[in-house]
């Protein structure tokens with residue numbers, strides 16, 4: 164695991180904002196750290212980057228304890244949290260030159276970074292005049308300059324237009340596929356990262372509600388049978404009396420958790436036999452966004 168935390172807990176005053184968090188981020192993954200605003204994502208990221216002191220619990224990065232190996236660990240992490248730290252009066256390239264000197268990395272890497280984030284043409288423009296998307300890409304280039312193994316990005320697509328979002332996404336996929344990096348990316352929108360994330364952790368009110376691969380997340384999305392019928396209250400009672408668990412009964416339709424196609428046929432036959440009109444009966448699979456909202460609203 165590139166990141167492993169055990170029972171990480173953090174308080175602001177007496178309020179716990181991160182609660183017993185046990186994160187597991189595999190090497191080579193794009194880990195989407197998801198949760199609504201105020202869920203505790205930035206606080207967790209600041210703990211991982213040693214920008215906040217650990218109060219309770221453990222953090223291991225690259226298999227080593229963070230507090231005892233701070234310098235060597237942090238030198239292998241590139242990060243972008245909140246606004247990228249960019250000098251507005253310097254050009255994009257000068258910003259990179261500045262950072263390259265600081266990190267003592269060869270200046271030759273700068274051209275590669277500019278090409279990677281598609282800023283070659285804008286290299287000599289003042290960064291203060293960049294669009295938000297360009298600033299974000301420059302921020303990612305700065306984070307990548309030291310060739311880190313792990314990239315930690317806090318809501319990197321916040322405020323970007325759809326094209327900017329696509330560019331950042333493509334860049335991250337490329338980094339993992341071609342350079343074997345691990346990417347830890349936070350977002351409050353599942354749709355923004357579901358296409359690229361290999362793993363997700365869903366957090367709300369500081370607690371982890373789900374953690375696993377994207378396919379594991381999809382597996383817990385139980386399909387539902389949607390039955391459009393008449394007299395739904397009676398129809399719901401009829402089905403319940405026969406052992407089916409009706410989860411919702413509205414004026415025009417009922418929903419029942421899907422178990423098998425045979426059970427779908429049995430419900431259809433039962434309703435017909437008892438004089439109900441079945442206008443439609445079909446299986447619905449929740450999409451991931453709906454699942455994410457369900458998970459975060461339950462907490």
Ligand SMILES: Nc1ncnc2c1ncn2[C@@H]1O[C@H](COP(=O)(O)OP(=O)(O)OP(=O)(O)O)[C@@H](O)[C@H]1O
Nearest residue numbers: 175176180198199200201202203204205206207351
């Ligand atoms: N320095 C601080 N002092 C006191 N409370 C704080 C501080 N920083 C954050 N909080 C509170 O901790 C909680 C978690 O905030 P955090 O920024 O970690 O959430 P988040 O998931 O990153 O949300 P967002 O997407 O809005 O940034 C919030 O209730 C926030 O108000």
